Amino acid sequence: MTHRVAIVGAGPSGFYAADGLLRGQPDLKIDLIDRLPTPFGLARSGVAPDHQGTKAVVRQFERLLAQPDVRFAGNVEIGRDLSWDELCEDYDAVVVATGMVVDRKLGVPGEDLPHVWGSWKFVAWLNGHPDFRHGPDLSAVRQVAVIGNGNVALDVARLLAKGPDEMARSDIVPEAGDAIAKAPLTDIHVIGRRGSEHASFTNNELAEMGRLGRAVALADSAELAVDASATGPTPERLRKAKNLEILRGFAANKSGSKPLSVHFRFNAAPVAIRPGEIELACGKLAADLVITCIGYHGEEFPRREGVFAVGWARHGPTGTIPTNRADSHAVARDVLAWLGKRDPKSGPDPLPRSIDAAGWHRIDKAEVAAGSAHGRPRVKFADWKALLEIARGD
Template sequence: MLPWLSLRTGRSRWTSQLHDGINACGRAAFSICSPKVCIVGSGPAGFYTAQHLIKARQDVEVDIYERLPVPFGLVRFGVAPDHPEVKNVINTFTLTARNSRCSFYGNVNVGKDVSIEELQQAYHAVVLSYGAEGNRRMGVPGEDLAGVYSAKDFVGWYNGLPSCQELSPDLNCETAVILGQGNVALDVARILLAPTDILKKTDITQPALEALVQSQVRRVLIVGRRGPMQVACTIKEFREMVNLPDTRPEMMADDFEGVKEALKDLPRPRKRLTELMMKTALEIPSEKEQERQSKASRVWAFRFLRSPIEILANPDNSRTVGIRLAVNRLEGSGDGARAVPTGEVEDVTCGLLISSIGYKSLPIDPSVPFDSHKAIVPNNMGRVQHTAGLYCSGWLKTGPTGVIATTMNNSFDTARSVVEDMESGTVDVSAARPGSQSISGLLEERGVKPVTFSNWEKIDSLEMSRGEASGKPREKLLTVEEMLQVARK
């Protein structure tokens, strides 16, 4: 069947279901029908948006649609296994999901199983919060060689993201290079170098743990195109690297020439981080620290002012054996400083290369405006441009920046925009919308069986009990098929 014919048929079915929804509320009782909001994506942005909407209006009903059978997005699949405290936010999200005015529909692929247009017809407002599941490419020769991975996929592999379980990275090399100096890059470096006795007490997946036990990686270089005053990581993550057991840092003193004089003009968080990097690079460690470092079997280092030019291959061009880097200089200062190639190059031997230069959002539906250059949905305070009743929150709104607290604030802002538009009449909530009543019908016709939050709790319970049996907080199910099997018991 032609796509346009299929869509037209779906729309006519929807019309009859819409009429059913209107009749259910009663034609004379539009004013008492609840405003219905749909949120696409169940990561932090989706749940924070839902939380604020439910709190702001006592009559609003929120439905959250998620492509996977399990909720929580990057809290589950992005946060490092050895950062369990960051995952405590799941407790707050669970309270929201259990609210009588909130429903979760997992295993629903919006854009494929149901269109944005169908959601817009069924709900008063639609909020897109599906995050950034794409990779920014380096754009250099050789980046598709074996041994080259995106940080997004590598993190997904050790955190149990179903689509990354076939990754099976080859860790049979001494040196790994990570391109990028943000928190994700440091997470990856830490997981590669951390003693597995520490990791086996986390919720890292069993296949990843077994691979890391056998890993030959002993040296990790964390490479950035700019200087020490432009690194994107935070002091917490850098301090964790400094204190990581059985490792020692190899920072280069020359990288900090002239930095001390610039410290006074830096904002406090940047100043504290830079001071710690300088101390690590320039000061002689205490006797106790020297003893610890002398026994370390693994090494990590920052390399500044380097940009990738080419991934180097072995003679038969089957896998990477190194990377060619351009040596840069800085033009300007502070966060606005630009890296400019000097013409010098440097070759680094490595058998594992991980690109941590950023996630990016992808378009979900041709009907939704999308800025492919910025990889965001163009918006004003979360209101999607030129599309009344359509909103966005999280990384889809801002680009992949900040931490969970940043996402919380920007999601609350979007929720406030939704509420303001309802109260001003920009979004007309006086006429009834059928919400999940019509969408559930469409999904049933299309053979899609959603996973409810109580279904997810069956998965959660099994994962926790499996983890307890092996001394871990959780042992995740790794395939969608397994998840669905447990959810539907």
């Protein structure tokens, strides 16, 4: 007999945990359980659809799925099809890799108005997540306020600012792409609550905002008259200094030189949101759509012996997909140490009926085929019923 491990959440951290476990104990039996009928989590539904290079990480995850003792169990929801207690009883160890997919609240009046969207919900719509089939009504949206000074805020602003030609080779769902293309957008405001020296953008992603085809990036030079911190790790100081250099380049751009303007605003904490406007600490701003990009939180899971968390479920929504690899591998070593002190459990296969890897490959094949007709990587199926029917070969 060999040990059996359940990994709840078939996203990057879950796959990295599986990889770390198999490197240490190749004869383990691993079940990757996900409530969606599709694997890859954030890499499929959370990465911006125009960043196909980042999404290419799924190729290494596919190699893991091909291993005989690794099973994908999609369309299995903990609490509906299996309980946490059943998982802990039937498996020798449980790894929680559910991430954090609930948008954090701003904590200001008006944030529950219908024109206020969280970034997870918005990007999931662009990516064809079946729980978020319908996005905001963009038909009359001219001014957008994007709250946040991290890469997610850049993703949201960039995806709204790009024209159809720039998105032609992305895997944005057609309905979302059409809605953005037809929206009468004129201005996108990327709003930071603190000064420009505190922005957490990475240099490459910020610089990309200056190369957009239909949008000009703008900044106020008065807000950039600061120095990067002289303290802290050297890479962080260099990142901040480069960001300020890029933003100063934006300040030299000519307003109105392109049909759409992306304004970078700092020291502008939101105070209240009302229909058609957002009140900031520095004044009011017209806003037909507000998208918050201030982080996420997750759902609770049992904290008990034999349960190990990885990735965002363990340390919060920080780091990129590759940086979570080391974290998952470290936790995998803890899991192996735990298993080494215990005999394998016996019993019947605990998994209920699920969508297996073959079912996922049917979805994948159908999406890629639909995309090839339009010169795209894929066209995703965003409907639960369609996904399940394709997976089951109906």
